[in-house]
Amino acid sequence: MKLVWFRNDLRLRDNPALRHACAEPGELAALFVISQGQWRQHHMADIRRDFMLAQLDTLGAGLAALGIRLHLLEVETFAELPEALARLGHDLGVTHLYANQAIEVDELRRDGAVSARLAQEGIGCHWFNGCCVLPPGRVLTGSGEMFKVFTPFSRAWLKALDEDGFVIHRAPPPRGKPLAWTSLVSSGLTKPWDNAHWPVGEEEAERRLHLFLEQGVLDYPAARDFPALPGTSCLSPYLAAGIISPRQCVAALQQRLGHRPQAKGQPGYVWLSELIWREFYRHLLVKVPGLSMNLPFKPETAALPWSWDPVAFAAWREGRTGFPIVDAAMRCLNATGWMHNRLRMIVASFLTKDLHIHWRLGEEYFMSKLIDGDLAANNGGWQWAAGTGADAAPYFRVFNPTTQGQRFDPQGEFVRTWVTELIDVPEPYLHQPHEWLRAKGRDGYPAPMVDHGKARLVAIDMFRHLEKP
Ligand code: FAD
Numbered sequence: 001m002k003l004v005w006f007r008n009d010l011r012l013r014d015n016p017a018l019r020h021a022c023a024e025p026g027e028l029a030a031l032f033v034i035s036q037g038q039w040r041q042h043h044m045a046d047i048r049r050d051f052m053l054a055q056l057d058t059l060g061a062g063l064a065a066l067g068i069r070l071h072l073l074e075v076e077t078f079a080e081l082p083e084a085l086a087r088l089g090h091d092l093g094v095t096h097l098y099a100n101q102a103i104e105v106d107e108l109r110r111d112g113a114v115s116a117r118l119a120q121e122g123i124g125c126h127w128f129n130g131c132c133v134l135p136p137g138r139v140l141t142g143s144g145e146m147f148k149v150f151t152p153f154s155r156a157w158l159k160a161l162d163e164d165g166f167v168i169h170r171a172p173p174p175r176g177k178p179l180a181w182t183s184l185v186s187s188g189l190t191k192p193w194d195n196a197h198w199p200v201g202e203e204e205a206e207r208r209l210h211l212f213l214e215q216g217v218l219d220y221p222a223a224r225d226f227p228a229l230p231g232t233s234c235l236s237p238y239l240a241a242g243i244i245s246p247r248q249c250v251a252a253l254q255q256r257l258g259h260r261p262q263a264k265g266q267p268g269y270v271w272l273s274e275l276i277w278r279e280f281y282r283h284l285l286v287k288v289p290g291l292s293m294n295l296p297f298k299p300e301t302a303a304l305p306w307s308w309d310p311v312a313f314a315a316w317r318e319g320r321t322g323f324p325i326v327d328a329a330m331r332c333l334n335a336t337g338w339m340h341n342r343l344r345m346i347v348a349s350f351l352t353k354d355l356h357i358h359w360r361l362g363e364e365y366f367m368s369k370l371i372d373g374d375l376a377a378n379n380g381g382w383q384w385a386a387g388t389g390a391d392a393a394p395y396f397r398v399f400n401p402t403t404q405g406q407r408f409d410p411q412g413e414f415v416r417t418w419v420t421e422l423i424d425v426p427e428p429y430l431h432q433p434h435e436w437l438r439a440k441g442r443d444g445y446p447a448p449m450v451d452h453g454k455a456r457l458v459a460i461d462m463f464r465h466l467e468k469p
Contacts, residue, residue, distance in 0.1 A: 009242035012171035016128035022172035037076035047337035054193030067176030082117035100130025105292035136286035146287035205244035227340035228413035236372035281380035296388035306358035322448035325405030328418035348385030349399035359386035395463035405431035
């Protein structure tokens with residue numbers, strides 16, 4: 001019996017582990033491991049867990065229709081898994097296990113321990129690249145090192161993709177008669193998923209991808225920074241759970257344009273670059289294990305005197321900073337589990353460079369709220385914003401939350417949606433509403449919790465002292 005272990009790759013299409021397992025005849029079953037304790041340790045957001053389990057339900061039904069039974073194995077943490085899997089392997093008569101590689105340290109250690117334990121049972125493990133277009137380790141400098149900044153990585157990535165090429169694989173054909181599937185809802189494992197904003201299913205992910213490519217990709221460079229516009233693909237939860245593969249995204253982009261964009265200025269290039277950012281952070285995570293262990297990419301920045309102020313942190317979390325764009329973004333995250341990329345950059349810069357609070361707190365909070373929480377992208381984004389990461393930008397780049405709001409939410413549509421206290425503030429005052437509110441005798445919105453000009457200088461000083469202690 002061959003066993004395919006699904007993880008962050010909850011799809012039938014373009015799934016290398018499933019395809020390889022299906023390439024040979026013989027009995028085949030599938031597996032998903034539920035480890036609630038581990039998920040909690042990793043601060044997995046409830047919305048992400050429920051989204052994942054809803055997709056798992058759909059996947060289980062899809063596999064059953066192909067005659068493949070999905071087994072669920074429940075363990076509290078990864079530590080119990082090698083033994084539990086060895087028992088299951090024994091009970092099912094498994095000879096080979098197939099899975100797509102993980103990239104995070106705990107997951108890599110888990111997979112190593114599973115491989116070793118299953119080898120004792122005579123079960124061979126086969127690992128594939130399912131989470132990146134190009135496998136981590138494929139895109140390196142001339143001297144065999146991982147790139148430390150994005151632009152040369154992206155050039156080398158495009159060249160490597162030209163050399164390697166890739167194909168997209170369809171869902172496997174049926175392996176036998178359809179099987180019955182008892183939904184995870186009726187077995188009490190999860191509750192019904194009725195989030196109209198993020199329906200599950202591979203078809204839904206592909207529908208979004210094609211809609212974006214038809215209607216959005218050419219305007220993406222102009223629209224992508226404005227949170228009030230539907231200017232981005234909103235595919236991140238689907239990519240994070242592996243409901244769609246990054247290769248499917250690149251292939252569909254190529255199909256839409258008739259070629260693969262290769263350089264700045266070409267249609268579709270900016271969106272492809274975002275997919276390459278995703279790859280960059282994933283490749284980096286594998287090469288720099290410390291990133292999974294709370295360590296900064298630039299080791300010298302470990303000495304920065306970050307604050308851990310719980311009061312200021314709570315104001316940021318709850319959207320009570322007195323900076324409308326920051327507050328709107330945080331309230332949107334808390335209410336929906338998603339945040340626009342421009343806003344992620346603004347609030348991360350505000351936490352680290354205006355409040356001087358450790359990026360680890362922000363990273364963890366994002367993880368505990370985001371439907372698309374992904375260690376590589378989240379850690380990469382936070383370290384980029386904090387000035388501790390793989391980034392060519394100088395440390396004195398500090399976003400001004402007021403001008404960012406004025407520039408990227410000029411009519412205040414986004415702010416008014418989430419900061420309802422400001423709904424009737426006239427446009428010219430919206431991103432600095434305090435004087436106007438005072439003149440009207442209104443005190444329902446907090447005063448700015450910091451003077452941005454002064455806070456910026458403190459942040460710059462923190463970094464300058466690092467250079468010249
Ligand atoms: P699009 O703009 O349509 O981009 C397409 C895809 O490319 C995205 O779905 C995503 O998979 C990838 N992508 C886009 N931008 C980035 C980026 N900067 N870094 C890495 N991948 C990118 N993304 C996550 O998927 N999970 C996270 O936990 C996460 N945390 C972040 C934290 C911070 C502080 C910052 C600044 C960014 C973070 N991002 C994260 C990246 C980015 O904000 C989201 O991927 C993006 O907003 C998702 O929207 P979209 O699907 O419409 O993206």
